[in-house]
Amino acid sequence: MIVTVTANPALDVTYSVKTLTPNTTHRVIETHEQAGGKGVNVSRVLTALGRRTTAVLPLAGANGIAVQDDLKRAGVTHCVVPGGGPTRRTIAVAADDDVTMLNEPGAAPDDGWWHTLTGVVHGLLPGAQVLVVSGSLPAGLPPSAYRALVVLAHQRGLPVILDSDGLPLTAALDARPTLVKPNGAELLAATGLTDPLEAARALKDLGAQSVIASLGPDGILAVTPDGTWRACLPASFTIRGNPTGAGDAAVASLAAALADAVPWPLALADAVALSAATVAAPYAGRFDRDLHQALLPAVHIEAL
Numbered sequence: 001m002i003v004t005v006t007a008n009p010a011l012d013v014t015y016s017v018k019t020l021t022p023n024t025t026h027r028v029i030e031t032h033e034q035a036g037g038k039g040v041n042v043s044r045v046l047t048a049l050g051r052r053t054t055a056v057l058p059l060a061g062a063n064g065i066a067v068q069d070d071l072k073r074a075g076v077t078h079c080v081v082p083g084g085g086p087t088r089r090t091i092a093v094a095a096d097d098d099v100t101m102l103n104e105p106g107a108a109p110d111d112g113w114w115h116t117l118t119g120v121v122h123g124l125l126p127g128a129q130v131l132v133v134s135g136s137l138p139a140g141l142p143p144s145a146y147r148a149l150v151v152l153a154h155q156r157g158l159p160v161i162l163d164s165d166g167l168p169l170t171a172a173l174d175a176r177p178t179l180v181k182p183n184g185a186e187l188l189a190a191t192g193l194t195d196p197l198e199a200a201r202a203l204k205d206l207g208a209q210s211v212i213a214s215l216g217p218d219g220i221l222a223v224t225p226d227g228t229w230r231a232c233l234p235a236s237f238t239i240r241g242n243p244t245g246a247g248d249a250a251v252a253s254l255a256a257a258l259a260d261a262v263p264w265p266l267a268l269a270d271a272v273a274l275s276a277a278t279v280a281a282p283y284a285g286r287f288d289r290d291l292h293q294a295l296l297p298a299v300h301i302e303a304l
């Protein structure tokens with residue numbers, strides 16, 4: 001079982017419009033609502049892949065009820081941590097193959113809430129193969145909060161994937177997370193370096209055991225103890241759609257690969273194919289199954 005932690009989940013609302021023009025009024029073609037947050041997306045993808053997963057998350061208020069209803073509809077096993085602040089919303093405006101995001105920050109949880117969350121995770125770890133910790137921290141929590149979850153997983157001998165950015169990421173590195181998955185902007189923000197390979201190596205030097213950097217359409221750069229690889233689709237493959245959550249699909253694939261001890265080149269090929277198939281699906285955490293399988297043999301892996 002793969003346990004995901006989403007400390008700051010959201011009700012994701014997507015408005016589809018034809019073209020987005022600032023300072024004008026738009027007719028919304030379609031409104032879509034679903035449970036959101038990075039760990040939730042990871043669990044949704046894992047569920048669709050037929051993997052056992054439990055999503056740990058706080059939920060409260062009307063948005064929290066809507067999130068839980070959607071998780072039930074999607075068959076995503078979840079465990080609600082009581083004491084969180086009212087669940088936030090994210091608003092995506094999808095137009096012309098482009099997405100504009102408005103992310104509410106999320107309310108501060110009750111005192112002692114993090115302790116409750118840690119207890120819930122601790123209780124799930126004996127049945128877990130991998131812990132995935134994703135996304136931002138809600139207001140009021142110290143940046144070292146994720147570091148404590150990395151330590152907790154390691155105490156049980158479990159691999160842990162950390163997909164966060166800024167201080168919650170960098171403050172956890174010396175606890176040696178098994179894998180971190182920054183995107184290009186997160187790499188730059190964490191290291192101040194513009195070259196992705198240099199930046200990924202720098203994060204590894206700071207303590208991450210493996211750094212799997214996702215670079216949007218340019219695929220994945222992996223710096224691991226066993227080698228360094230670049231994995232991407234050939235330039236002739238153009239995948240259009242909604243890239244939101246593509247990184248979460250890559251994390252889902254990598255978590256499954258860690259659980260099954262899959263060799264890196266195969267793991268990276270699947271992460272690239274699955275995340276690209278997620279871009280082709282309209283909403284985060286969904287993917288086109290046929291495209292996933294069709295893309296897999298096309299992924300180009302280069303050892304650096």
Ligand SMILES: Nc1ncnc2c1ncn2[C@@H]1O[C@H](COP(=O)(O)OP(=O)(O)OP(=O)(O)O)[C@@H](O)[C@H]1O
Pocket residue numbers: 182183184213214215216217218219220233238239240243244245246247248249250271272273275276279
């Ligand atoms: N346009 C695209 N075409 C093909 N593959 C893509 C495209 N965009 C993203 N991907 C795939 O998805 C992976 C993750 O994308 P990206 O680097 O944008 O993640 P991210 O910014 O962490 O996303 P999120 O945090 O929204 O889940 C990439 O490494 C790549 O394999």
Ligand SMILES: [Mg+2]
Pocket residue numbers: 163183247248
């Ligand atoms: Mg991401």
